[in-house]
Amino acid sequence: MAKxxxxxxxxxxxxxxxxxxTALCPGCGGGxxxxxxxxxxxxxxxxxxxLVVVSGIGCSAWIASPYFLADTLHTTHGRxxxxxxxxxxxxxxxxVVVISGDGDLAGIGGNHLIHAARRNVDITVILVNNFIYGMxxxxxxxxxxxxxxxxxxPYRNIEHxxxxxxxxxxxxxxxxxxxxxxxxxxxxxxxxxxxxVKGFSLVEVISQCPVQFGRRNRxxxxxxxxxxxxxxxxxxxxxxxxKPEELEGKFVIGEFVNRERPEFTDELNKLIDEVQExxxxxxx
Amino acid sequence: MIIHGDEPGxxxxxxxxxxxxNYFMQGDEAVSYGAIFAGCRFYAGYxxxxxxxIAETMxxxxxxxxxxxxxxxDEIGSIAAVVGASWTGLKSMTATSGPGFSLMQENLGxxxxxxxxxxxxxxxxxxxxxxxxxxxxxxxxxxxxxxxxGDHPIIAVSPTSGQDAFWETIRAFNIAERLRTPVVVLFDGxxxxxxxxxxxxxxxxxxxxxxxxxxxxxxxKLPFGDPHGDGVPPMPLFGHxxxxxxxxxxxxxxxxxxxxxxGVHDKLVRRLHRKIEQNKSVYEKYEEHFSDDAEILxxxxxVTARPALGAVLRARExxxxxxxxxxxTVHPFPGERMRKLGKRVRAILVSEMNLGQMILExxxxxxxxxxxxxxxxxxxxPLTVEEILREIRGVA
Numbered sequence: 001m002a003k004x005x006x007x008x009x010x011x012x013x014x015x016x017x018x019x020x021x022t023a024l025c026p027g028c029g030g031g032x033x034x035x036x037x038x039x040x041x042x043x044x045x046x047x048x049x050x051l052v053v054v055s056g057i058g059c060s061a062w063i064a065s066p067y068f069l070a071d072t073l074h075t076t077h078g079r080x081x082x083x084x085x086x087x088x089x090x091x092x093x094x095x096v097v098v099i100s101g102d103g104d105l106a107g108i109g110g111n112h113l114i115h116a117a118r119r120n121v122d123i124t125v126i127l128v129n130n131f132i133y134g135m136x137x138x139x140x141x142x143x144x145x146x147x148x149x150x151x152x153x154p155y156r157n158i159e160h161x162x163x164x165x166x167x168x169x170x171x172x173x174x175x176x177x178x179x180x181x182x183x184x185x186x187x188x189x190x191x192x193x194x195x196x197v198k199g200f201s202l203v204e205v206i207s208q209c210p211v212q213f214g215r216r217n218r219x220x221x222x223x224x225x226x227x228x229x230x231x232x233x234x235x236x237x238x239x240x241x242x243k244p245e246e247l248e249g250k251f252v253i254g255e256f257v258n259r260e261r262p263e264f265t266d267e268l269n270k271l272i273d274e275v276q277e278x279x280x281x282x283x284x
Numbered sequence: 285m286i287i288h289g290d291e292p293g294x295x296x297x298x299x300x301x302x303x304x305x306n307y308f309m310q311g312d313e314a315v316s317y318g319a320i321f322a323g324c325r326f327y328a329g330y331x332x333x334x335x336x337x338i339a340e341t342m343x344x345x346x347x348x349x350x351x352x353x354x355x356x357x358d359e360i361g362s363i364a365a366v367v368g369a370s371w372t373g374l375k376s377m378t379a380t381s382g383p384g385f386s387l388m389q390e391n392l393g394x395x396x397x398x399x400x401x402x403x404x405x406x407x408x409x410x411x412x413x414x415x416x417x418x419x420x421x422x423x424x425x426x427x428x429x430x431x432x433x434g435d436h437p438i439i440a441v442s443p444t445s446g447q448d449a450f451w452e453t454i455r456a457f458n459i460a461e462r463l464r465t466p467v468v469v470l471f472d473g474x475x476x477x478x479x480x481x482x483x484x485x486x487x488x489x490x491x492x493x494x495x496x497x498x499x500x501x502x503x504x505k506l507p508f509g510d511p512h513g514d515g516v517p518p519m520p521l522f523g524h525x526x527x528x529x530x531x532x533x534x535x536x537x538x539x540x541x542x543x544x545x546x547g548v549h550d551k552l553v554r555r556l557h558r559k560i561e562q563n564k565s566v567y568e569k570y571e572e573h574f575s576d577d578a579e580i581l582x583x584x585x586x587v588t589a590r591p592a593l594g595a596v597l598r599a600r601e602x603x604x605x606x607x608x609x610x611x612x613t614v615h616p617f618p619g620e621r622m623r624k625l626g627k628r629v630r631a632i633l634v635s636e637m638n639l640g641q642m643i644l645e646x647x648x649x650x651x652x653x654x655x656x657x658x659x660x661x662x663x664x665x666p667l668t669v670e671e672i673l674r675e676i677r678g679v680a
Contacts, residue, residue: 049525065529066541071371071527072527082368083365085361085364086366089354112361268354271347272351281297
């Protein structure tokens with residue numbers, strides 16, 4: 001059965017067959033993200049040999065590593081972006097992509113996320129935000145909606161969620177967009193742009209975890225979660241005209257920034273040129 | 285980058301930049317120049333006393349040799365970036381002190397598990413916690429050995445002077461490259477900030493080792509195998525189309541995760557240990573003074589080995605038959621040699637700037653009939669010749 005599905009999937013060439021099937025639960029949004037990423041890579045005709053995919057710890061960290069067939073670095077919890085920074089400096093001509101979750105990249109690893117955006121290092125981050133620590137059993141995350149039920153907020157969540165895209169845009173990224181797994185075509189286009197933009201790019205994907213989040217919040221079917229995304233998504237242009245209290249519990253979707261700023265590895269290599277010029281070391 | 289192929293250019297560059305001769309410099313600078321001579325071309329770090337001068341020297345010197353310096357947002361990110369850069373083929377390092385070394389422990393374990401060559405310099409300072417931040421100490425002996433979780437082997441070297449720091453840093457890189465493993469340099473705040481004479485040699489005098497690369501596609505498919513029987517797999521670097529998968533989870537020889545099969549974990553972790561155990565000749569190093577006829581043996585390491593030698597020389601003048609044993613690679617501890625030396629003497633003094641750490645290793649290798657005593661001092665001021673001499677006289 002599984003083999004038949006894989007043999008019919010047109011983008012199977014981008015996947016590590018020996019690692020399939022994926023460990024993701026039925027109904028997980030991770031498959032949609034993997035498919036969107038493969039479509040973006042295919043659409044841009046990127047040779048997977050020119051890709052390095054880095055991830056951290058958690059369900060979303062498993063989306064691409066090991067399943068995507070490229071050089072893949074599956075790192076420690078929260079540190080994927082810092083590892084990726086070293087990879088990018090060593091391989092400035094390759095595309096370095098981080099695919100991981102909200103708890104990983106914005107919780108424990110939030111510091112690296114902000115500083116990589118500030119540095120504007122040419123890494124594409126696909127941050128899969130499912131509002132929950134899924135792999136560990138559904139504990140509250142820094143992204144969990146106010147009032148939601150999780151295994152560590154059994155009565156209600158009294159904390160406010162981090163607005164990841166807004167934070168990263170403010171920190172200085174070149175490109176930031178947010179979509180949900182119910183906006184697949186927009187998502188693919190944004191991943192393509194993110195892969196093309198020179199500088200730090202973030203695509204935040206609101207994604208469903210029916211098993212650990214939906215089940216405890218009256219949305220145990222994946223489709224219910226997708227309908228919830230669609231009902232509550234507000235395009236950025238419209239959101240700008242709305243009051244903060246009207247936006248409570250909404251998902252603002254669209255492109256937050258798309259701008260040119262000096263990129264880190266470019267500047268680093270320029271600096272080396274300048275220093276060597278200054279000390280008369282050119283051509284040595 | 286110094287990976288096979290562009291050495292002639294790099295050698296010309298280094299000759300032009302660093303003329304052989306005697307220089308007056310800090311220990312931290314000696315570490316930095318050692319790293320550059322060894323081929324280090326990537327440094328990521330975070331400021332911390334007393335290691336900051338390594339970062340400052342690398343920030344100034346690396347661009348001259350086409351190397352990369354990054355100041356990261358913390359120590360965790362620093363060692364993470366170092367691991368990432370190493371997988372692209374750059375010889376990479378970071379330097380820190382006690383608190384930062386604590387933060388790096390998780391990713392140090394990741395480097396052990398993923399067999400990533402790197403050099404981590406810990407300029408030991410007086411702890412626990414913030415302690416005497418600007419003062420030297422030797423309190424991280426066991427943090428280096430057991431700081432990261434789980435069964436793991438580790439290699440740590442410890443220089444005894446500024447000059448030694450230059451050479452030991454080079455040796456640390458060579459061990460890391462030869463055994464595809466992280467190597468810790470246990471330096472200390474006293475030597476780091478001491479300015480003394482350091483001879484910078486011609487680059488030709490420096491032996492430079494390189495990691496094994498896959499000889500063919502077959503070897504590249506098993507990034508965690510053992511095709512040569514020495515426990516050291518060739519490293520299929522990123523960016524070469526190998527589709528290498530690297531994970532800190534338990535993995536098979538092809539790199540793919542298998543955390544459920546007991547045998548896979550057993551085989552992997554045992555090979556990681558065997559890789560270190562069976563290649564002792566790559567890293568074992570110690571110094572001995574007057575050990576042939578010694579009845580009393582002083583064991584010391586790092587900064588304390590210097591006053592220890594002074595004390596031994598003075599005691600010899602007084603006719604006391606005392607010798608000195610200085611492990612330069614402190615992990616794995618040179619236990620076999622220690623056992624042999626321990627059989628010849630009646631008393632052993634272990635002098636170190638802590639309340640007794642290396643002495644516990646010594647204790648494992650000597651018999652109960654040998655009097656074993658620690659000569660310890662904390663508070664940020666190194667042991668003196670007189671202090672150690674007094675203890676030698678006490679057991680003479």
